[in-house]
Amino acid sequence: MIYTCTFAPSIDYTAYLTHFESGALNRSDEVYYYPGGKGINVSRVLSRLGLKSRALGYAGGFTGRFIEEFLDAEGIETDFIDTGAITRINVKIKTDQETELNGPGPVLEGSQLEQLKEKIAVMAQGDWFVLAGSLPSSVPTQFFKDLADRCQERGIHFVLDTSGPALQELLDTKPFLIKPNEHELGEMFGVEITTQAQAFHYASRLVERGVQHVVVSMGGAGAIYASREHRYTAQVPKGKVVNTVGSGDSLVSGFIASYIQHQDPERAFQYGVASGSATAFRTDLCEQADVEQLLPEVTVTPFEEKDVTK
Numbered sequence: 001m002i003y004t005c006t007f008a009p010s011i012d013y014t015a016y017l018t019h020f021e022s023g024a025l026n027r028s029d030e031v032y033y034y035p036g037g038k039g040i041n042v043s044r045v046l047s048r049l050g051l052k053s054r055a056l057g058y059a060g061g062f063t064g065r066f067i068e069e070f071l072d073a074e075g076i077e078t079d080f081i082d083t084g085a086i087t088r089i090n091v092k093i094k095t096d097q098e099t100e101l102n103g104p105g106p107v108l109e110g111s112q113l114e115q116l117k118e119k120i121a122v123m124a125q126g127d128w129f130v131l132a133g134s135l136p137s138s139v140p141t142q143f144f145k146d147l148a149d150r151c152q153e154r155g156i157h158f159v160l161d162t163s164g165p166a167l168q169e170l171l172d173t174k175p176f177l178i179k180p181n182e183h184e185l186g187e188m189f190g191v192e193i194t195t196q197a198q199a200f201h202y203a204s205r206l207v208e209r210g211v212q213h214v215v216v217s218m219g220g221a222g223a224i225y226a227s228r229e230h231r232y233t234a235q236v237p238k239g240k241v242v243n244t245v246g247s248g249d250s251l252v253s254g255f256i257a258s259y260i261q262h263q264d265p266e267r268a269f270q271y272g273v274a275s276g277s278a279t280a281f282r283t284d285l286c287e288q289a290d291v292e293q294l295l296p297e298v299t300v301t302p303f304e305e306k307d308v309t310k
């Protein structure tokens with residue numbers, strides 16, 4: 001079973017307009033409401049790729065109900081813990097640029113954290129646990145470390161896609177996969193990353209620390225993959241970018257879906273990148289047919305240090 005866990009879900013309210021002026025009344029041409037939060041996006045894309053998952057995490061209020069009902073209508077199993085408060089609404093403004101305003105995550109108490117522990121006590125060897133999205137500052141980092149350690153002890157694939165201070169400490173729990181973008185990877189090391197060579201350099205340091213598969217997404221500039229055995233780069237397909245929100249999560253889903261089928265990291269990387277781009281080219285998350293169509297356009301090549309001019 002694949003479990004996704006979103007501590008801070010959202011409704012993503014996305015408004016499309018030709019021009020946005022800060023400090024003025026703006027009117028949008030089109031708006032969309034989707035359940036959001038990185039783990040939830042992973043569950044939604046997995047479902048489109050034909051894989052069942054259970055979406056765990058914290059939700060509450062009328063927005064929490066909207067998220068649960070929406071996922072239920074898509075046939076996705078949910079098991080959220082009630083926060084007793086309204087789940088955030090994240091505002092995404094699309095003009096020729098993308099502007100985002102994300103709300104704060106929930107404030108959680110010890111008893112609510114205990115409930116999550118009970119829900120994941122049933123996980124078994126070979127299962128997947130995808131911890132994705134921002135982690136509330138009200139939760140001690142040790143709690144996430146305990147979750148990750150439990151995965152490691154029981155042979156559960158631990159996939160980590162988050163940012164911020166907890167990420168550093170969680171790296172020592174040897175996750176199966178992490179997928180920072182180049183900015184998040186740079187933050188981890190206090191540097192700015194602008195080239196694939198730099199991304200490989202720092203991704204390799206994560207591999208040395210024990211992360212099994214590192215994918216660094218670099219938006220339209222492609223992506224890189226590093227593990228102990230292999231290093232690859234991928235070019236992304238060309239297309240009209242409509243909405244990149246959730247494209248990183250789609251990459252994670254595509255990687256997992258392909259890896260489960262073939263246990264081949266190169267194929268999983270290619271399928272992941274195709275899934276990310278398929279999402280970037282739509283208003284909502286990708287469908288399997290889009291991914292399959294883009295797949296041949298994603299070229300994956302082995303990375304050789306000597307190919308790089310720094």
Ligand SMILES: Nc1ncnc2c1ncn2[C@@H]1O[C@H](COP(=O)(O)OP(=O)(O)OP(=O)(O)O)[C@@H](O)[C@H]1O
Pocket residue numbers: 180181182217218219220221222223236237238239241244245246247248249250251272273274275276277278280
């Ligand atoms: N301009 C683009 N053209 C083609 N594909 C893109 C573009 N931008 C993003 N993608 C696809 O989406 C993947 C993830 O993109 P990105 O690096 O922006 O992730 P991210 O910052 O984690 O995204 P998010 O947090 O919004 O989900 C890329 O590897 C690529 O496959």
Ligand SMILES: O=P(O)(O)OC[C@@]1(O)O[C@H](CO)[C@@H](O)[C@@H]1O
Pocket residue numbers: 008010012035036037038041090102132133134135245246247248249
């Ligand atoms: O505030 P966080 O948890 O870092 O990110 C939340 C979010 O921006 O990430 C998803 C896209 O990856 C969106 O669905 C959601 O609104």
